[in-house]
Amino acid sequence: MAPVSPERTSLARAAEAELAAEQARLPAVPDRTPERRRADLPAIEPERTIDDWGRSEWMESLMDRGLLDFFYHYWFRVEVEGIENVPSDGGALLVSNHAGALPPDAAMISKAIREEHPNPRPLYLTVEHFFKGYPGFSMLIPKLGGVAAHPANVHRLLYDEEQLVLVFPEGRKGSEKLYRDRYRLRRFGRGGFVEAAIRAEAKLVPLCVVGAEEAMPTFAQIDVLRRLTGLIYFPITPTFPWLGPLGMLGYLPAKFKIRFLEPIDTSELGPDAAEDKALVQILAQETRARIQENLHEMLARRRSVWRG
């Protein structure tokens, strides 16, 4: 631990402040430039293994070695296209289609960036507020990089911390949809993700995942059991609930393909454009259309669900 140096207290500041004494009765003008806001972020403490969002290096590497390596390389045999579309620096919002009762897509996307990208940056995943309130999930999800999908959280990550953030605009509507609706994109919310990207002047990177729908097909949703367990949905899959909670990990070995699309740069629009509802809707529609189009193209080329 660093000793308390007098420079770090307000007292020592007072002497320096003599210079500025003339302006004593001027109203305080707080400095809110982005550079200053970023400089004032908490400095990294190297001794810590958990970051301010609750992400745990230890837990992540444990998951990585224990499960993700196996799933990524041998089970799903993930193939990645267009990794160069993920920027090496600056904030970027990755927008993806979503599927699977316990969706494997998020973990595979973040693993793909760790494995393939020249600058393997951590990826923060936005999750529903539900997870913060459910015992167990509440402990685990933040440790693995999950952050509640609050606009203020996304803004801080994208704008102030300049991180990569993954969002599933379909939300739970994507992961609860049944097998017969596979690869049909649901509504993209109210375009909140576009607003967040514009406000943070971040790039939007659409991406498509093929394989997650077949890895864990959902045949039915049981509303009564959903209410009894307090979960957000209660799916019937090939292994769940038959094998108990572990059945949630019973993925079928579908071949995964992840394609990162050309980014949309929102920095030229200026942060005020976030108020422009029409523009936000247009960008959201465009993103959705590009993902859907690419999904169709990838599906048309796919010869086998299992071998790709």
Place this chain on the structure above:
Amino acid sequence: MRVEGDDESEALAQRAAPPDEGTRRVLVTGLSTYWGGRLAEALEGFEHVEAIIGVDREAPTRELERTEFVKVSNQHSLIQRIVRAAEIDTVIDTRLVVSSLTAPPRLAHENNVIGTLNILAACTGPDSPVRKFIFKSSGHCYGAEQDDPAFFTEEMGRPHPPRTALERDILEAEASVTEFAEKTPAVDVTILRCANVLGPDVDTAFTRMFALPAVPMVLGFDPRIQFVHEDDVVHALEHAAFHRVPGTYNVAGDGVLALSEAIGLLAKPPLPLLPPWGTGLLLAPLKRLGLRMPDEMLGLLRFGRGLDNRRLKETGFHYAFTTREAVLRLAEHFRLVPVMRGGEQAYTYEREVEEFLRWSPHVRRDQPGDRGGASTDREPTPI
């Protein structure tokens, strides 16, 4: 996140809030609370502060050198007379009850809501000499809920209605301070919302919880929590006193820890025994056994809370401790407790002795440090 360089921080200091030379006659309310005592002690070290007057309904708990204590309850007419007579320019209100452990609900309400109204009333009026009002508030005004943002900024306010009486009272007190600020633009009003405070001397719900041999947790939850060291709170109050920083500011150390991480730093075992469902039900019988967990902690133990502390930093304030360092300091203190036990004598206020020391012509005042513990070893800082 970035590591701040030295050149950079120098450049930043120049853009800080302008200093305020006009703070010379200070009234500290709640002098007998921990914060009132600490603050008065700190203010005594500034030579240009001519008068420090403390009011409270109980006797001070700290030995003070030149602070004058006036025993008075929250009656605004009396406080107003003191303010006018002493030409107080700065009122620092440290009296807010922020833990339901320290006062019964009715007393807390009386103190937080009615007391604040009275203090504010004492500072109002066309001929009031007061030009600065500093109010110590609490991060509890944000609450702790499932759909909270990970970092509260000052303008976010509270997304949900208050859950406990204490939180309601704190919100109400803050609302009346804000109203006062709007009505009297000539007065600089600063509200400091402090995160949960840790430190060897201060007594908070968290220091009590961390002092247990094993730290209770809610099963299945590992909330993100943030602390601020007691010294940083005192420094923040000082900073507000000697700079022009009107507005609301969060006071919280850098870094948000997972509760398990904090418990690890304390080298204590976690005890995830509180059930996720029906936590309140279990706590009711425990309360009878003397194990009290304040209501406002229940949300924190589940969902936690993080505060964005950058606005105060923008005004040139520097924290001496990060959240992690505050926890480590507390851990060091806990290790020393069994060794130091019974070593120090508690201070009791004796009116006659204090008056003799302050006013008798026989007391030599030119020698610093003649009063033992109360003398400040700190350099008086010119402004």
